[in-house]
Amino acid sequence: MERTRAQKFWIYVGVCLVMLFTALPLLLLVTATFSSSGDLNAKTLHLWPSEWTLGNYSRVFSGEASDGSLPPFLTAMKNSVIVALSSTLLTLLIGMFAAYACARFRFRGRDTLLVSILGFRMVPEVVLLIPLYVIFARMGMINHKPALILIYTAFNLPYVIWMMQTYFRSIPRSMEESAQIDGVSPLGILFKFLLPLSLPGLVATGIFVLLIAWDEFMFASIFTSTYDAKTITVAISEFSKRGMIDFGMQITGGFLASLPPIALALFLQKYIISGLSEGSEKG
């Protein structure tokens, strides 16, 4: 649609407002990581650091976690990477088969099953916090990474099954049918046809699940207590110096911990947009 000059002017005003809304808090975040504690603790207005320093960064990368190998920050990042990646891969792997069953096979109760899968997605996590804590505490699984991996897998599985089956359904059956006649096995059809054709959807779904696992705090705060399993969100909430919260460390660690999800979100922005619209239109 062609716009008049005046309309174009107002569009650019709007764009500037969107940019300001987004950029101002981000700018304060980034400059805070390079500020000295003097600037951070000043009682006067400091929109810009009076001196740029890497003090916060050196504190984030110093010290030793309880296991003695890496600084606490890096240990927590490592734990988060292990937990988020394992649970994402596990969820995609087992969810993919279930989605295939729902998209390409007829069986009794399929529609009921799909609705109840979506229903499980709606159960507020806090309901499961207590029973899972009691169960895992009895099994001695508290403070072990597999407990968190299993929990995140179960929480994200309904979403993955639902999304993957909508992608599979959007692929026309004609090619598979001729392959079927040629004697390709059902698993062969999944791996040779459906998965390659729905790769963008698979990647978008995976990124979504990864972001959720990386972001999770409530369960991580209960199911981890030492750096054997503590994830990055829990570590950031606890960064302190002599019993006082160390804001410089929190914001700097937080900034570094935000870089992977920001990179993923930007890199796959197109996938996410098409993935979400698929979900909202076909889901």
Next chain:
Amino acid sequence: MIKKLRPFGYLLPSFLVILSVTLLPLLYAIFISFINLTKNVHKLDNPKLWDYVGFENFAKVLSDSSFWQAVGRTMYFTVTSVGLEFALGMAFALILNEKFAGRGFVRGFMLIPWALPTIVNAVLWKWLYDPDHGTITVLLATLGITDGHFNILGSSFSAMNAIIIADVWKNTAFVTLILLAAMQSLPAEAYEAGKIDGASAFRRFFSITLPLLSPAILVALIMRTMEAFKVFDIIYIMTGGGPAGGTQVLSFLTYQTSMMFGKFSYGSSLAFVMSIFILIFAFIYIKILYKKAE
């Protein structure tokens, strides 16, 4: 026979995970909420069937004034933050749907707050509101809007609204993302027809764009509503439910009751009562999705 069993084989791994980590724990939670289970500092009591107390825990929840206050606060948080996120998200999507130089960059850039982990967002805003050094606190005092340094997170009303602002800053991008995706699939003809009819931009928005976007709007609203109703992380970091319980929302009340005070059974009943609210949202959501799938 084998052919008929095949789909069930594919479903089995997912079924086992959901059964063991969602379904059985859910039944266990129901059991816990009908007994009296507490956690001491050193040991976890054995859940016993003969501790059955019937609906006592649920009755206590419903007659507890702190529960109803938490319901009110959660509702206020949900309605206000989702309302603001929707209004801003719609405005942003309309702007970003236009043609302008650097559009790809702006669309990517505006996603960054949404990609920040909730904990990081909470840490950032807690510092901006800090009573002594926070940029916003100092700015308000410098501009003479407040008389000296006002402790924003120190009184219930301002603390709750300050948390809402922090939440809106992060989650507006999500609403924008969904609405923008939907706008891109709108038929151009509808607009052109409206233009030929001489309809004003306002009328075109309300009588053409809005109705065509309504499925996406509903999805965005309900997804955000369900998330906002479960708000936890940002409260935990920014106020810990304070001041004097002024930002005590349902998730936090449940967490505190069960995990900090060790009242597992009472906490579990609280969680179930809270789920009823969520189930209502979920029911509407599934209805909408199902209608469209047909």
